Amino acid sequence: MIRLHDVWKEYPRSGMALSGVTFEVKKGEFVFLTGPSGSGKSTILKFLYMDDKPTKGKVWVNGVSSETARGREISKLRRRIGIVFQDFRLLEDRTAEANVRFALEVTGAPKTSIRAKVSRVLTQVGLASKATSYPRELSGGEQQRVAIARALINDPFVLIADEPTGNLDERATRGVFQLLRDVNAAGTAIVMATHDLDLVRRSPYRTIELNHGRLVFDSSDASHQRPPPGMEGVEVPDDQLPEGRVSS
Amino acid sequence: MLAAREALTASRRAPLLSVLSVVTIAFSLFAFGLFGLAAINIKRALEQVEERVEVRGFIAQGTDIESVAAAIKDIGEFPEVARVNFVNEEQALVRARTEMGEFADVFESGVLPASIEVNLRSGMRTPDNVKSVAERMRTYRFIDDVRYGEEWVEKLYRLRNIATVAGIALGLAFAAVAVIIIGATIRMAVLARAEEISIMRLVGATDMFIRLPFLVDGLVKGTIGGLLALLFIWLAHRTVNEYFLRTVFFDRELIFLGILGGAVIGVMGSLVSVGRHLRGI
Numbered sequence: 375m376i377r378l379h380d381v382w383k384e385y386p387r388s389g390m391a392l393s394g395v396t397f398e399v400k401k402g403e404f405v406f407l408t409g410p411s412g413s414g415k416s417t418i419l420k421f422l423y424m425d426d427k428p429t430k431g432k433v434w435v436n437g438v439s440s441e442t443a444r445g446r447e448i449s450k451l452r453r454r455i456g457i458v459f460q461d462f463r464l465l466e467d468r469t470a471e472a473n474v475r476f477a478l479e480v481t482g483a484p485k486t487s488i489r490a491k492v493s494r495v496l497t498q499v500g501l502a503s504k505a506t507s508y509p510r511e512l513s514g515g516e517q518q519r520v521a522i523a524r525a526l527i528n529d530p531f532v533l534i535a536d537e538p539t540g541n542l543d544e545r546a547t548r549g550v551f552q553l554l555r556d557v558n559a560a561g562t563a564i565v566m567a568t569h570d571l572d573l574v575r576r577s578p579y580r581t582i583e584l585n586h587g588r589l590v591f592d593s594s595d596a597s598h599q600r601p602p603p604g605m606e607g608v609e610v611p612d613d614q615l616p617e618g619r620v621s622s
Numbered sequence: 623m624l625a626a627r628e629a630l631t632a633s634r635r636a637p638l639l640s641v642l643s644v645v646t647i648a649f650s651l652f653a654f655g656l657f658g659l660a661a662i663n664i665k666r667a668l669e670q671v672e673e674r675v676e677v678r679g680f681i682a683q684g685t686d687i688e689s690v691a692a693a694i695k696d697i698g699e700f701p702e703v704a705r706v707n708f709v710n711e712e713q714a715l716v717r718a719r720t721e722m723g724e725f726a727d728v729f730e731s732g733v734l735p736a737s738i739e740v741n742l743r744s745g746m747r748t749p750d751n752v753k754s755v756a757e758r759m760r761t762y763r764f765i766d767d768v769r770y771g772e773e774w775v776e777k778l779y780r781l782r783n784i785a786t787v788a789g790i791a792l793g794l795a796f797a798a799v800a801v802i803i804i805g806a807t808i809r810m811a812v813l814a815r816a817e818e819i820s821i822m823r824l825v826g827a828t829d830m831f832i833r834l835p836f837l838v839d840g841l842v843k844g845t846i847g848g849l850l851a852l853l854f855i856w857l858a859h860r861t862v863n864e865y866f867l868r869t870v871f872f873d874r875e876l877i878f879l880g881i882l883g884g885a886v887i888g889v890m891g892s893l894v895s896v897g898r899h900l901r902g903i
Contacts, residue, residue, distance in 0.1 A: 424826075425823075449827065450826065454826075463817070476825070477821075480832075524825070
């Protein structure tokens with residue numbers, strides 16, 4: 375479904391952002407992408423929704439190749455991908471319902487189906503009662519739920535989340551994360567970049583760790599399994615994998 | 623349909639910016655249009671002066687009327703010539719007395735010679751053409767002298783050339799300034815909606831779909847700006863007519879072209895601004 379093969383990215387000013395990254399994400403999988411700031415997490419996510427292209431190597435997303443994808447094909451792909459950001463990216467002058475509806479309207483969805491779909495996703499994220507609220511009237515957690523509802527409106531095969539809990543308090547983080555788990559349980563793959571190591575440790579999902587643009591750990595790949603910095607020489611019981619392998 | 627609605631919604635959300643855009647477009651086109659109107663009036667005035675360029679051949683006394691008639695027919699067939707008139711001695715005297723006003727009495731009957739007056743076709747009144755016609759008229763044995771105000775014709779021709787070059791250069795400069803100002807105004811409108819554009823892209827709207835509301839917006843603002851500019855120019859024209867001098871206004875074709883120009887600038891400005899923005903994100 376998603377495949378990165380020997381992907382490199384070099385920016386003219388800031389230099390090498392990714393060096394030879396290879397991994398796959400299977401249908402319905404939940405994957406954490408972790409690593410310190412500047413390790414290349416966001417660059418990989420941009421590759422997934424084709425907002426940027428590798429300098430070398432290839433990225434395939436649902437059959438679309440980074441080498442050949444152009445305007446309309448990328449637009450069509452994005453309609454099958456949900457994207458969520460740390461800063462929510464909601465339109466402040468539109469209600470929650472209008473923000474979600476916007477994603478359908480601008481992609482030319484049939485008018486007759488819009489109302490029902492919007493109502494369904496707002497119920498799914500637990501915000502049916504706040505459909506007419508503006509973003510400023512909602513808490514951070516609620517705003518992120520609206521953003522998730524917008525991301526889910528087109529029934530995506532994967533939801534890409536870039537630090538979705540980065541701006542939220544612990545309680546809201548738990549709520550949003552539970553929502554993402556529910557979405558995943560319903561069959562949508564999730565690729566989530568995060569700094570929240572507690573969240574990663576507490577979850578049974580696959581973890582990919584990046585450092586200085588290199589993939590240094592992948593919990594699903596035996597060849598990449600190694601203790602994180604500071605954990606060398608410490609015995610880690612098999613049943614605790616993938617916990618405790620994320621560098622801070 | 624959605625594009626029109628989005629354009630309208632955007633204008634409603636930021637009414638001040640929309641008004642500013644329309645006014646900026648209107649004033650830019652007003653400056654350009656006012657210059658255009660001045661250029662048209664100057665051109666017209668010069669044409670009127672040019673129409674008075676004539677070559678006059680004075681006929682020797684005692685020339686028989688048949689020879690003069692043959693010469694008039696001959697001269698009338700020169701390709702540069704629009705009209706040939708014969709002015710007899712009495713007509714010359716009447717005309718001179720009318721032109722001299724209070725000094726009318728200085729002329730006595732029989733003092734002024736008869737003449738052939740030649741007017742040239744529009745576009746053929748260059749100093750070379752005028753001189754060439756005069757030379758050919760001189761070849762008639764009974765024509766004593768030929769006058770055409772050599773210096774005056776050359777000055778007029780030079781003035782017309784300068785006015786044409788200056789008009790084109792200033793017109794282009796005005797048009798360029800108008801396009802730059804309008805482009806910057808539209809770019810401001812695009813930047814004000816940058817967040818919206820980035821979300822549209824993320825959820826899979828095509829570039830054309832993103833551009834469309836801006837094109838509609840540019841079209842509407844450009845047309846309204848063009849109409850407003852036309853109104854301002856008309857008011858300026860009326861004021862000048864009332865207090866200073868009689869001028870002409872744009873004809874129907876130019877009015878239509880002006881409004882169309884506003885609309886085209888609006889659409890092109892939007893197209894360029896959104897295109898640049900889409901490439902930049």
